[in-house]
Amino acid sequence: MTTASITTAPIPVIVNGATGKMGREAIKAIAAAEDMVLIGALARNPALLGQDIGEVLGYGALEVPITNDKEALFAMGSQQPEVPVVLDLTHPAVIYENVRAAIATAFSPSSARRA
Numbered sequence: 850m851t852t853a854s855i856t857t858a859p860i861p862v863i864v865n866g867a868t869g870k871m872g873r874e875a876i877k878a879i880a881a882a883e884d885m886v887l888i889g890a891l892a893r894n895p896a897l898l899g900q901d902i903g904e905v906l907g908y909g910a911l912e913v914p915i916t917n918d919k920e921a922l923f924a925m926g927s928q929q930p931e932v933p934v935v936l937d938l939t940h941p942a943v944i945y946e947n948v949r950a951a952i953a954t955a956f957s958p959s960s961a962r963r964a
């Protein structure tokens with residue numbers, strides 16, 4: 850008989866489009882959740898690169914610097930003990946490309962779309 854193992858470690862999450870309307874709400878929810886931990890925040894604005902995403906959004910320090918280096922962030926995420934989720938909240942025109950890049954590093958991509 851096999852027994853399914855249940856992990857209690859928080860799910861690591863990377864948010865792409867971190868400073869957009871959906872991104873900031875997602876990060877607020879992740880920061881408040883006990884079963885998720887934000888490990889990456891992707892944004893395009895060069896003025897924000899390297900800044901703490903929590904401080905930029907007014908949530909207090911989350912110790913996650915904003916980056917625009919998707920490949921490096923995915924590579925870091927792929928080294929996590931738990932498989933990260935990539936939450937893509939950018940734009941429909943680029944989500945497919947982003948999901949492909951996430952899948953290439955064995956992530957669990959997710960994106961929001963209007964019904």
Ligand SMILES: NC(=O)c1ccc[n+]([C@@H]2O[C@H](COP(=O)([O-])OP(=O)(O)OC[C@H]3O[C@@H](n4cnc5c(N)ncnc54)[C@H](OP(=O)(O)O)[C@@H]3O)[C@@H](O)[C@H]2O)c1
Pocket residue numbers: 865866867868869870871872892893894937938939940941943961962963
């Ligand atoms: N708002 C809603 O009520 C709602 C509901 C359901 C689903 N959605 C979906 O959620 C996603 C985000 O919507 P939103 O309302 O949060 O939009 P938003 O406020 O415009 O935020 C989009 C974010 O993605 C970034 N972004 C846009 N185009 C990009 C690209 N080509 N490459 C990389 N980053 C890019 C933007 O960066 P910059 O700041 O540099 O432009 C911004 O930070 C969309 O797919 C939308 O259809 C939105």
